[in-house]
Amino acid sequence: MASRESRAVIRGSAHRRRRSKERPPNLNDVTPLRIVLLGKNVSENSGVGNFILGRAAFDSEAPADVVERVGGRLKDRHVMIINSPQLLQTNISDDQITQTVRECVNLSDPGPHVIVLLLKHDQCSTEDQECVEKVLLSFSERVYQHTMVISTQEPTETNDILQKIIQKCANRHFSLHKSSSPNDLLQTFEDIVKVNDGQHLECAGSQYLTMEKHATERLSEGLKLNLAVCGSDGTLKSSTSDLILQQTDRRSDVELHGRQISLVELPALFNTHLSEEEVMCQALHCVSLCHPGVHVFLLIIPNAPLNNEVKAEMEEIQRIFSSRINKHIMILIMQNSEHQTELNEETQSVIESFGGRHHFFGPKTQVSTLMEKIEQMLEENRGEFFSTETFLKAQMNKLEKMKKKINTLETYSLSQGNEQKIILSLKLQSYKN
Structure with a gap:
């Protein structure tokens, strides 16, 4: 299918829905268990993250400076893992610590329930202890109430430095070995949540993030919002684009969240007659149309069990754009009525693998409700976008x-x-x- 570009200029009110910072004391299936995973290298962090989720959710060769959030299920618990594979490196600068901690806090908004330190017995020195303390205190003075240690090797001898860190974490320690079960680890997570009465960690960086969000809102009043519609079904993509444009009457004087909107459709990437190079060019062309980059990819799926074509297209999108796209993905589930059907486990799992953001959308859906969710996304991403530079870095x-x-x-x-x-x-x- 040839690339079809549709554009609409939309201006209007700056009204936004605020997300409540309140959370019920008891976690349930609606509220995910938010876990921040801190370590020294990508391979180790990815291995532990994949162990917890029970699938290959994290790439062992991903860039070390990327903080990634992936959702899934551990037993009957909805889990969200925020993976930071370089924060415990002793050579990391104070500026990097500040920036990365803010990113972790941002992705675990309104705050993490558990912080996990990945440490090894034979690699834990006084310098490591100082780094751990500096990093943890960047989160909060009360951070140790929410922190535990996972060691990924059998000790040949006791490491006094590691034991001191474990003691500061109220002796919460899980030794990961071949016979370990994710369910055993879940019990440790739940014990931490129980001790803290179900409350998340109130992070020191939250006040700065709130200031950044307000600054982002002020800057975004006249900022163009770039949306890319993608998916395997060309008809669904076109109808979604038309619904958005029809509800704005295709007029330049329509008011909607103070945004000028650019809407571009990405051709199907899987099962086409195009070569690999041509597919890459199509993807790059789509991103380049959205200067300076795509703020949100709207991934369209039907409100039905996912068929092989839909699943293959989703895998192809992640393969071509890399996991860097996940923070910019909003999955739109197309529906024919106002009633929202319950998602099956497979669909829910796929949505979580893309970060968990989704929205039911149909002929009677108000675009303003979708825009509110997109505004929340932009706040979480602090206005960041997926640019041609991001795309080329992924290919490199x-x-x-x-x-x-x-x-x-x-x-x-x-x-x-x-x-x-x-x-x-x-x-x-x-x-x-």
């Missing part, structure tokens, strides 16, 4: 991974017999192509 990361695979195969092939060398050379050629 893929190339680096491919180079590593090629180098590994080339090294391995040198030690193999002639038959194996032929097979490996063919594999290498396919990678290089």
